[in-house]
Amino acid sequence: MDRLRKPETLLALGVIALGLLALYETTQIPVSPMYARVGPTAVAYVASALLIGLGGALLVQSASGRWVSAPQESEAEFDLRALGWLLLGLVLNVGLIGPLGFIPASMLLFACTARAFGSRRPLRDLLIGLILAAVAYFGFAGLLDINIGAGLLEGLI
Amino acid sequence: MLNRRHFLQTTAGAGATAALLPGFTRDAHAAIDQVQFFVPANPGGGWDQTARSMEQALKSANLIKGAQVTNVGGAGGAVGLPQFVNQWKGRGNALMVAGMVMVGALITNKSPVKVTQTVPIARLTGEYEVIVVPAESPHKTLKDLMAAFKADPTKVSWAGGSAGGTDHILAGMLAKASGGDAKKVSYVAYSGGGPALAALLGNQVTCGVSGWGEFSEQVKAGKLRALAISADKHQAGIDVPTIKESGFDVDLVNWRGVFAPPGIKDADKKALIDLVGKMRDSAPWKEQLKAREWTDVFLAGDAYGKYIEAENKRIEGILKDLGLA
Amino acid sequence: MDTLSLLAGGFAVALQPMNLLWALVGVTLGTAIGVLPGLGPALTIALLLPITFSVPATAAFILFAGIYYGAMYGGSTTSILLNTPGESASIVTALEGHKMARKGRAAAALATAAIGSFVAGTIGTLGLTFVAPPLVDFALRFGPADYFSLMVVAFVAVSAVLGASMLRGLTSLAFGILLGLVGIDLQTGQARFTLGLPELLDGINVIVVAVGLFAVGETLYLAARPKSGGSVIRLEGRAGMTKEDWQRSWKPWLRGSLLGFPFGALPAGGAEVPTLVSYFLEKKLSKKPEEFGHGAIEGVAGPEAANNASAAGVLVPMLALGLPTSATAAIMLSAFQSYGINPGPLLLQSQPELVWGLIASLYVGNVMLLILNLPLAGVWAKILTIPAPWLYGGILVFATIGTYGISQSWIDLVLLYLIGGVGYLMRRFDFPTAPAVIGMILGPFAEQEFRRAMTISAGDITTFVTRPLSLSLLIIAVLLLVVPLLLRLRSRTDHKA
Numbered sequence: 014m015d016r017l018r019k020p021e022t023l024l025a026l027g028v029i030a031l032g033l034l035a036l037y038e039t040t041q042i043p044v045s046p047m048y049a050r051v052g053p054t055a056v057a058y059v060a061s062a063l064l065i066g067l068g069g070a071l072l073v074q075s076a077s078g079r080w081v082s083a084p085q086e087s088e089a090e091f092d093l094r095a096l097g098w099l100l101l102g103l104v105l106n107v108g109l110i111g112p113l114g115f116i117p118a119s120m121l122l123f124a125c126t127a128r129a130f131g132s133r134r135p136l137r138d139l140l141i142g143l144i145l146a147a148v149a150y151f152g153f154a155g156l157l158d159i160n161i162g163a164g165l166l167e168g169l170i
Numbered sequence: 171m172l173n174r175r176h177f178l179q180t181t182a183g184a185g186a187t188a189a190l191l192p193g194f195t196r197d198a199h200a201a202i203d204q205v206q207f208f209v210p211a212n213p214g215g216g217w218d219q220t221a222r223s224m225e226q227a228l229k230s231a232n233l234i235k236g237a238q239v240t241n242v243g244g245a246g247g248a249v250g251l252p253q254f255v256n257q258w259k260g261r262g263n264a265l266m267v268a269g270m271v272m273v274g275a276l277i278t279n280k281s282p283v284k285v286t287q288t289v290p291i292a293r294l295t296g297e298y299e300v301i302v303v304p305a306e307s308p309h310k311t312l313k314d315l316m317a318a319f320k321a322d323p324t325k326v327s328w329a330g331g332s333a334g335g336t337d338h339i340l341a342g343m344l345a346k347a348s349g350g351d352a353k354k355v356s357y358v359a360y361s362g363g364g365p366a367l368a369a370l371l372g373n374q375v376t377c378g379v380s381g382w383g384e385f386s387e388q389v390k391a392g393k394l395r396a397l398a399i400s401a402d403k404h405q406a407g408i409d410v411p412t413i414k415e416s417g418f419d420v421d422l423v424n425w426r427g428v429f430a431p432p433g434i435k436d437a438d439k440k441a442l443i444d445l446v447g448k449m450r451d452s453a454p455w456k457e458q459l460k461a462r463e464w465t466d467v468f469l470a471g472d473a474y475g476k477y478i479e480a481e482n483k484r485i486e487g488i489l490k491d492l493g494l495a
Numbered sequence: 496m497d498t499l500s501l502l503a504g505g506f507a508v509a510l511q512p513m514n515l516l517w518a519l520v521g522v523t524l525g526t527a528i529g530v531l532p533g534l535g536p537a538l539t540i541a542l543l544l545p546i547t548f549s550v551p552a553t554a555a556f557i558l559f560a561g562i563y564y565g566a567m568y569g570g571s572t573t574s575i576l577l578n579t580p581g582e583s584a585s586i587v588t589a590l591e592g593h594k595m596a597r598k599g600r601a602a603a604a605l606a607t608a609a610i611g612s613f614v615a616g617t618i619g620t621l622g623l624t625f626v627a628p629p630l631v632d633f634a635l636r637f638g639p640a641d642y643f644s645l646m647v648v649a650f651v652a653v654s655a656v657l658g659a660s661m662l663r664g665l666t667s668l669a670f671g672i673l674l675g676l677v678g679i680d681l682q683t684g685q686a687r688f689t690l691g692l693p694e695l696l697d698g699i700n701v702i703v704v705a706v707g708l709f710a711v712g713e714t715l716y717l718a719a720r721p722k723s724g725g726s727v728i729r730l731e732g733r734a735g736m737t738k739e740d741w742q743r744s745w746k747p748w749l750r751g752s753l754l755g756f757p758f759g760a761l762p763a764g765g766a767e768v769p770t771l772v773s774y775f776l777e778k779k780l781s782k783k784p785e786e787f788g789h790g791a792i793e794g795v796a797g798p799e800a801a802n803n804a805s806a807a808g809v810l811v812p813m814l815a816l817g818l819p820t821s822a823t824a825a826i827m828l829s830a831f832q833s834y835g836i837n838p839g840p841l842l843l844q845s846q847p848e849l850v851w852g853l854i855a856s857l858y859v860g861n862v863m864l865l866i867l868n869l870p871l872a873g874v875w876a877k878i879l880t881i882p883a884p885w886l887y888g889g890i891l892v893f894a895t896i897g898t899y900g901i902s903q904s905w906i907d908l909v910l911l912y913l914i915g916g917v918g919y920l921m922r923r924f925d926f927p928t929a930p931a932v933i934g935m936i937l938g939p940f941a942e943q944e945f946r947r948a949m950t951i952s953a954g955d956i957t958t959f960v961t962r963p964l965s966l967s968l969l970i971i972a973v974l975l976l977v978v979p980l981l982l983r984l985r986s987r988t989d990h991k992a
Binding site for chain 3: 096
């Protein structure tokens with residue numbers, strides 16, 4: 014049971030930290046002397062306080078062991094490798110969509126995600142990703158004339 | 171040549187590639203046959219519509235062969251402008267569509283990039299603002315309204331678009347012109363004149379300020395009363411006195427115009443001014459103006475440049491009065 | 496009746512061949528994406544927003560409405576066959592539906608869901624037809640103070656009935672409110688929580704949040720979970736329902752519809768609450784309560800009807816007040832804006848052809864969906880045999896399009912993935928995600944109305960209790976808060992263990 018409670022505690026601390034960050038940012042909002050009776054900070058303070066308060070309550074709950082989340086699945090097994098592949102895909106996508114364009118970035122994202130979900134055939138996944146990305150690209154960019162990130166490859170086709 | 175043009179069209183479609191190869195996207199001589207529009211707003215808004223109408227008019231008048239529109243939206247243009255000034259520098263065939271809203275947004279957002287860093291080409295269209303009250307309001311004229319404001323500013327609430335926008339600016343100017351304090355304007359911001367309409371029709375606020383187009387139908391239907399319009403002289407077809415006729419020295423037009431990026435050659439600037447001038451006189455553009463009910467307020471070249479500078483100062487002043495700059 | 500002639504005009508629009516085609520495309524697409532876990536109507540409509548530049552408004556909205564209704568039908572298929580609800584509203588359907596499927600009664604579960612959806616969809620659309628117009632007249636009397644009190648009712652309703660843990664639901668809501676605050680403040684023009692990034696000045700797009708929490712968060716969660724091989728249950732045996740099934744279904748359909756519609760129409764919005772309430776109601780009323788938890792058909796029929804009726808209900812505040820109460824409605828409203836149409840109390844006056852054409856197309860779409868879903872349930876179930884690696888790869892690619900297509904900004908992509916990470920944590924630690932989206936939509940709305948009211952009243956806070964409308968709404972909010980607490984105190988045995 015103790016092992017289980019630890020991540021919940023961390024999460025509660027995270028909520029409190031978010032609330033504190035929000036509180037700090039609220040103090041940075043300039044309030045100009047204006048007609049508005051209620052300034053831009055009032056609700057921001059409320060939201061920050063809410064988060065801090067709720068985080069505190071979550072902390073109490075996790076310390077007292079009353080918070081058990083998704084019991085059937087929160088076993089120690091946790092597929093870190095899969096998550097790693099997925100994160101790699103996301104990072105590659107953000108990094109490459111600008112310089113390389115939508116199709117290559119999406120192809121890699123697709124292949125990494127497939128790998129995270131247990132696929133062991135990267136070449137086939139890359140190919141399917143390429144086809145999917147190309148079809149989606151021409152559907153959106155070609156037919157609907159919406160820019161979803163054109164790169165060298167898209168420009169040449 | 172055919173091959174090269176084909177290459178140009180495909181690469182122009184690819185924004186990133188075009189950025190890598192700026193030299194390829196313009197012809198060596200000054201005549202412009204491809205225009206790259208830069209719209210510092212998301213698709214669908216007024217600036218975007220202006221760019222797309224220009225594209226259509228220019229093409230159907232055979233003034234250009236093709237055009238590309240790039241949208242970089244956000245914060246009234248404050249997100250797009252730095253990109254236009256830095257990354258589009260020196261492109262002789264680029265035009266940014268923007269307007270008065272951007273001038274205000276740059277000031278309130280304390281943007282490090284100023285609109286005066288671009289090369290003003292021409293002012294194209296404009297819309298006048300109107301001050302309205304609900305039909306059952308006791309205020310019959312603008313004088314009545316401003317007298318009530320002077321007597322007790324807290325009793326007069328003004329509905330209009332977002333704080334620091336055109337509507338708010340006009341409210342501030344009126345308050346000042348009537349001898350009151352712009353900071354005392356009880357301004358109730360909505361996300362635009364349309365959303366403010368419900369508050370006006372429900373008699374929740376004293377008066378409303380927004381573009382004539384936002385309120386004109388309700389005025390014609392008799393549900394709102396137009397007190398004054400912000401034009402400099404009486405407008406044909408709009409039976410509403412101007413603010414000046416009502417005794418306050420205020421006029422304002424919510425204009426839209428085009429700008430070139432910094433660092434372009436003089437020949438390019440001349441060619442662009444020439445191109446936009448020709449478009450303005452063309453039949454397709456006149457049709458666009460009519461279809462979209464835009465008022466033609468054409469002003470080109472150096473006169474426009476001076477206008478931008480004066481406008482920048484005027485807006486900065488009034489935003490300071492409002493406590494926003 | 497005036498409404499009837501307007502509706503007739505709407506049918507004249509909806510029955511034009513092109514519009515029928517758009518409706519058919521919409522319901523087909525909607526069913527397909529509803530079946531796919533992780534994809535919902537909000538995401539799909541967000542992806543299709545760009546068509547607003549090339550398609551007339553009426554056609555686009557008929558398409559969107561078809562997707563919206565279709566996704567409700569499709570969502571039940573996934574819940575029943577895969578036990579992976581495609582969206583939060585179908586969670587309750589999975590409770591009994593999946594158990595039924597395990598017992599070899601998948602066909603009956605799918606049938607009661609489809610017919611229940613049809614009944615509820617039609618009742619809900621009827622409600623929309625006759626409630627929206629009078630509501631508009633009423634809505635014009637609403638001032639900012641009244642709107643604010645209405646929002647208070649919404650927040651209380653959301654948090655008072657928040658599923659498993661009120662504390663976690665409220666945390667989710669607060670997180671949403673915080674996200675909603677990001678950007679330039681409308682009333683004073685000051686930047687808030689932008690961390691110095693100009694890209695954040697316009698705030699965070701609700702699409703980014705919805706797609707991040709739902710699609711990306713779900714994918715991360717499923718990837719990190721040890722693979723147990725969630726198996727699709729094959730559809731076998733005779734399709735359709737027995738006589739007993741019909742007898743046990745028809746009352747829950749009607750009760751679910753009557754429950755779902757008003758809940759959907761409330762500014763608290765959403766389908767989560769009415770589906771849960773319907774589930775517990777049917778459990779209480781059932782002659783065989785012992786079957787609940789082991790595949791009781793009432794537990795599918797009622798919540799599924801409630802789900803669809805609330806989908807129609809959500810359209811009431813959207814069309815009558817311009818007030819979005821769900822992520823899908825919020826995205827549809829942004830489509831109105833891209834046509835330059837102002838959603839709000841005046842929409843029915845200014846765009847009668849659009850609004851009534853849309854409403855009429857809902858009736859048409861419902862019939863299409865019944866035809867599509869009853870005999871073709873097996874075909875839709877085939878979608879579920881797409882291997883997980885490709886399915887989730889595809890979902891992430893489409894999530895990217897939906898986000899990058901709006902702004903072409905990599906900052907939005909980073910935000911999408913960060914919010915996806917938060918969505919993962921919320922899923923992992925059993926926080927409901929819907930309150931976050933609702934808080935993000937309604938939070939700014941409530942704030943702006945509060946401050947407008949204070950500006951108009953010159954700083955007099957009693958304006959909220961001196962206006963009769965506002966006062967009545969606040970009293971309702973207090974009742975909503977106090978009554979469940981009292982009920983909970985009376986039976987404070989559970990949750991202690």
